[in-house]
Amino acid sequence: MTALIPIGIFAALGAVSGIALTVASKVFEVKEDKRIAEIGDTLPQANCGGCGYSGCADYAAAVVEKGAACNLCRPGGDAAAAKIAQIMGQEAQDVIELTAFVRCAGDCNSTEHKYIYDGIQSCAASNRYYSGSKLCTSGCLGYGDCVSACPNGAIQIKDRIAKVDQKKCIGCGLCATACPNKIISIRPATQVYEVYCVSRSNAKETRAVCPNGCVACRMCEKACPSGAIKVENNHAVIDYDLCTGCGECAKACRFGVIKEVR
Numbered sequence: 001m002t003a004l005i006p007i008g009i010f011a012a013l014g015a016v017s018g019i020a021l022t023v024a025s026k027v028f029e030v031k032e033d034k035r036i037a038e039i040g041d042t043l044p045q046a047n048c049g050g051c052g053y054s055g056c057a058d059y060a061a062a063v064v065e066k067g068a069a070c071n072l073c074r075p076g077g078d079a080a081a082a083k084i085a086q087i088m089g090q091e092a093q094d095v096i097e098l099t100a101f102v103r104c105a106g107d108c109n110s111t112e113h114k115y116i117y118d119g120i121q122s123c124a125a126s127n128r129y130y131s132g133s134k135l136c137t138s139g140c141l142g143y144g145d146c147v148s149a150c151p152n153g154a155i156q157i158k159d160r161i162a163k164v165d166q167k168k169c170i171g172c173g174l175c176a177t178a179c180p181n182k183i184i185s186i187r188p189a190t191q192v193y194e195v196y197c198v199s200r201s202n203a204k205e206t207r208a209v210c211p212n213g214c215v216a217c218r219m220c221e222k223a224c225p226s227g228a229i230k231v232e233n234n235h236a237v238i239d240y241d242l243c244t245g246c247g248e249c250a251k252a253c254r255f256g257v258i259k260e261v262r
Helices: 004-027 034-042 056-066 077-088 123-127 145-149 174-178 203-209 219-223 248-252
Strands: 098-102 155-158 161-164 184-188 193-195 229-232 235-238 258-260
Touching: 034 056, 034 077, 056 077, 098 161, 123 145, 145 155, 145 174, 174 184, 193 235, 219 229, 219 248, 248 258
Parallel strands: none
Antiparallel strands: 098 184, 155 161, 193 258, 229 235
């Protein structure tokens, strides 16, 4: 009987503690809006960050708690945007579809290497040594940091230059962040023409290292009827909001630096 007394005391304490914890969990419970979970189930769980938030869960919470727009998920597209809007009791809005584009045409057939790089096969690592092994230091380094960053397998290295599969790209921007030379732009998927160069060197220096480089002649700028293209930092830049896709800039470019994206 003596041995049963402490057992009983511990059993009673356990029961009281259990009841106290149950009551406390109910009293201090942080109730989450069920819409957050519903939106989370709607999202593709790519966690790409293209919406501007750290992941799908963060974006779902932002829609409910901070009033974030319902059409920011590019991988989910219009279908996800419509479902999220329905959950929030709002009118559906179209998703502005974006894709990545590598602004360089300096492949292995166009620009030579100034030394043999035998280090870590990474653009970031290669860039630390004299801005990469290629003669052109403004273009694609060709070691695939963007390929590793892409969650959808939309980028490949072909002829020592990155190429984006426009059909697979979800426009998340992770490749652009990974590129040390910042030559990848995130653009409207409807954009027809692009400038395949970002060289900031003058015409003579650019042509000396790559026959496909922009010489900043401004012929494209003069030919554009909508004022959508300007020469900045020795290379042409397209204002996507003004571009009508007429192709006059491409016709005027003597070196074929401006081309239709395929």
